[in-house]
Amino acid sequence: MTPTHLERLIQLLAKLPGLGPRSARRAALHLLRKRESLMQPLAAALTEAADKVRGCSVCGNLDTVDPCGLCQDSRRDGTILCVVEEVADLWALERTGAFKGRYHVLGGVLSALDGVGPDQLAIDPLVARAGTDGVKEVILAMGATVDGQTTAHYIADRLGQLGLSVTRLAHGVPVGGELDYLDDGTLAAALRARRPL
Amino acid sequence: MSIVRSSARSADDLTLVPRAHPRGAATCVARISLTEFRCYRSAVLDIDPRPVVLTGPNGAGKTNLLEAISMLAPGRGLRRARLDELDRWMPGQTPGRGPAWAVAARILVPAGSHDVGTGRDPTDETVRRVVRIDGRAARGQTALAGLLTVLWLTPAMDRLFNDRAGERRRFLDRLVYGLDPEHAERVSAYDHALRERAHLLRAERAPDPAWLDVLEAKMAEGGVAIAAARRILVQRLNAVMEDGPGIFPRARLGVSGATDEWLDTMPALAAEEKLAAALGTSRGHDREAGGALHGPHRADLSVVHAGKGLPAREASTGEQKALLVAIVLAQAAMLSQVRGRTPILLLDEVAAHLDARRREALFDVLLALGAQCWLAGTDEATFAELGSAAQFVRVRDAMLAPAPEGTSR
Numbered sequence: 047m048t049p050t051h052l053e054r055l056i057q058l059l060a061k062l063p064g065l066g067p068r069s070a071r072r073a074a075l076h077l078l079r080k081r082e083s084l085m086q087p088l089a090a091a092l093t094e095a096a097d098k099v100r101g102c103s104v105c106g107n108l109d110t111v112d113p114c115g116l117c118q119d120s121r122r123d124g125t126i127l128c129v130v131e132e133v134a135d136l137w138a139l140e141r142t143g144a145f146k147g148r149y150h151v152l153g154g155v156l157s158a159l160d161g162v163g164p165d166q167l168a169i170d171p172l173v174a175r176a177g178t179d180g181v182k183e184v185i186l187a188m189g190a191t192v193d194g195q196t197t198a199h200y201i202a203d204r205l206g207q208l209g210l211s212v213t214r215l216a217h218g219v220p221v222g223g224e225l226d227y228l229d230d231g232t233l234a235a236a237l238r239a240r241r242p243l
Numbered sequence: 244m245s246i247v248r249s250s251a252r253s254a255d256d257l258t259l260v261p262r263a264h265p266r267g268a269a270t271c272v273a274r275i276s277l278t279e280f281r282c283y284r285s286a287v288l289d290i291d292p293r294p295v296v297l298t299g300p301n302g303a304g305k306t307n308l309l310e311a312i313s314m315l316a317p318g319r320g321l322r323r324a325r326l327d328e329l330d331r332w333m334p335g336q337t338p339g340r341g342p343a344w345a346v347a348a349r350i351l352v353p354a355g356s357h358d359v360g361t362g363r364d365p366t367d368e369t370v371r372r373v374v375r376i377d378g379r380a381a382r383g384q385t386a387l388a389g390l391l392t393v394l395w396l397t398p399a400m401d402r403l404f405n406d407r408a409g410e411r412r413r414f415l416d417r418l419v420y421g422l423d424p425e426h427a428e429r430v431s432a433y434d435h436a437l438r439e440r441a442h443l444l445r446a447e448r449a450p451d452p453a454w455l456d457v458l459e460a461k462m463a464e465g466g467v468a469i470a471a472a473r474r475i476l477v478q479r480l481n482a483v484m485e486d487g488p489g490i491f492p493r494a495r496l497g498v499s500g501a502t503d504e505w506l507d508t509m510p511a512l513a514a515e516e517k518l519a520a521a522l523g524t525s526r527g528h529d530r531e532a533g534g535a536l537h538g539p540h541r542a543d544l545s546v547v548h549a550g551k552g553l554p555a556r557e558a559s560t561g562e563q564k565a566l567l568v569a570i571v572l573a574q575a576a577m578l579s580q581v582r583g584r585t586p587i588l589l590l591d592e593v594a595a596h597l598d599a600r601r602r603e604a605l606f607d608v609l610l611a612l613g614a615q616c617w618l619a620g621t622d623e624a625t626f627a628e629l630g631s632a633a634q635f636v637r638v639r640d641a642m643l644a645p646a647p648e649g650t651s652r
Contacts, residue, residue: 156454157439158439158440158442158443158454159438159439159442163451192432192435192436193435193439195461196457199460200453200457203453203457227376227381229382229383229385229424230388230424230425231424231425231428234425
């Protein structure tokens with residue numbers, strides 16, 4: 047490998063989220079040291095994933111089959127649809143094992159400043175899906191950011207005419223969290239969303 | 244109460260000062276350490292709850308030390324600096340690429356003490372601020388608001404009453420944060436929605452009206468909450484100043500702006516609807532002019548010298564300074580009344596601009612408040628009246644040297 051190859055590898059690694067030039071150099075050296083046990087399997091896995099993984103045409107999840115494994119799973123409840131910003135959020139919810147309905151990945155949030163409008167997100171397909179398929183409830187599982195909440199309200203408006211139940215995730219005290227360490231905004235939200243015991 | 248003079252009392256009499264404080268111990272900084280911060284390579288200062296007087300020539304590092312303390316509260320500190328500007332400046336060094344600045348402090352609160360640390364994240368290649376409280380990483384700067392409130396007056400604020408309305412709004416909002424920490428998030432969410440709407444309106448293709456509706460609804464909801472929080476603060480401050488000490492001119496505060504005035508005549512929900520409707524009808528205007536014609540971002544803080552019925556902007560420079568001092572002192576008194584906690588006060592070059600009578604009154608009020616106050620000035624003699632009621636620290640070339648007790652006069 048000539049220095050240019052190595053530099054190119056480092057430049058590409060540095061484009062990964064969470065890696066800067068320094069950590070990319072470290073990763074490249076580590077890969078070269080573990081050529082057979084890590085670098086070659088990684089290269090093969092990258093090629094295969096680039097070749098085979100596609101976005102699901104129904105929900106937007108990533109999988110090697112289309113529709114994806116989750117959409118094809120007949121045990122899942124098709125009457126509840128959970129809307130998330132990104133595939134990473136879908137994975138996070140799946141890790142909990144607490145949700146057995148179906149998903150819809152928007153592919154981002156509305157942000158005029160970043161040039162992301164309703165047309166850039168899977169909102170029309172969501173409205174179409176929610177209007178058919180026997181859907182009874184749509185959960186808007188957007189982040190509690192300003193853009194996330196704007197997107198949630200926008201979608202709630204769009205779904206308004208369909209007569210569905212539209213819900214959002216609760217905001218409040220994290221499990222195992224101490225009140226003393228919570229910021230005032232979260233604590234106030236938790237207080238407003240209190241429930242009878 | 245009168246000033247405690249070092250010549251007249253022994254060191255044991257220092258206990259008189261805390262006894263004169265209001266009930267409930269004050270929050271104070273007991274130790275502060277600065278690393279690679281502005282002009283400081285490394286400095287540590289141990290202090291007690293008494294006022295701290297920093298003296299030294301221009302450029303010695305007095306304001307930098309005050310700025311370090313201001314970083315113990317959420318926000319960008321008293322100079323509104325970017326995070327990488329706080330790194331110690333070294334010739335030929337790109338800001339944000341050298342050693343990262345850090346400020347650590349031990350804070351005494353009525354219930355005990357906390358170790359607080361903040362600084363630029365040295366491990367992250369993007370410029371990011373980290374906050375640690377008692378050895379645990381805090382989720383963000385807002386966690387600091389739960390521990391202490393820091394108020395400051397700097398020479399840069401001298402022109403406040405003649406400056407742009409935006410500066411006065413920022414001053415007002417900072418006062419509101421002390422009373423209502425949620426206000427910071429509210430203001431930033433409102434500003435974000437405002438920018439999003441402006442961007443959409445300026446876009447070449449016609450914006451999605453439903454998207455605009457959502458943004459305007461958010462602006463209306465957040466905007467009325469902002470106006471309401473400002474009103475509550477102004478009412479409380481006016482009430483405190485009503486029966487404040489007579490030596491400082493009494494300031495009468497008000498907030499002028501359409502949204503703020505609606506709250507005088509209608510309930511908040513009606514004001515929200517009115518603001519949303521007003522934003523809806525001003526889309527054409529706002530597309531041409533940019534920004535938004537309506538909303539709390541157009542409000543202004545009005546200050547009147549109550550004794551003379553004179554708008555603050557027409558008062559003399561000295562009177563303006565005295566009005567500012569009166570507002571900050573009222574805020575400190577109000578916070579200890581309402582939130583049961585005294586703020587830390589940073590007063591940079593304040594004493595020098597007051598005549599001897601007002602200066603003595605200022606010291607009296609500060610001691611009575613029981614708030615830990617940091618006073619910076621070039622001339623030690625200006626603070627001589629404080630005597631042993633205060634602790635003196637000499638700042639020379641980014642070195643801190645506590646002055647021996649009794650030598651300050």
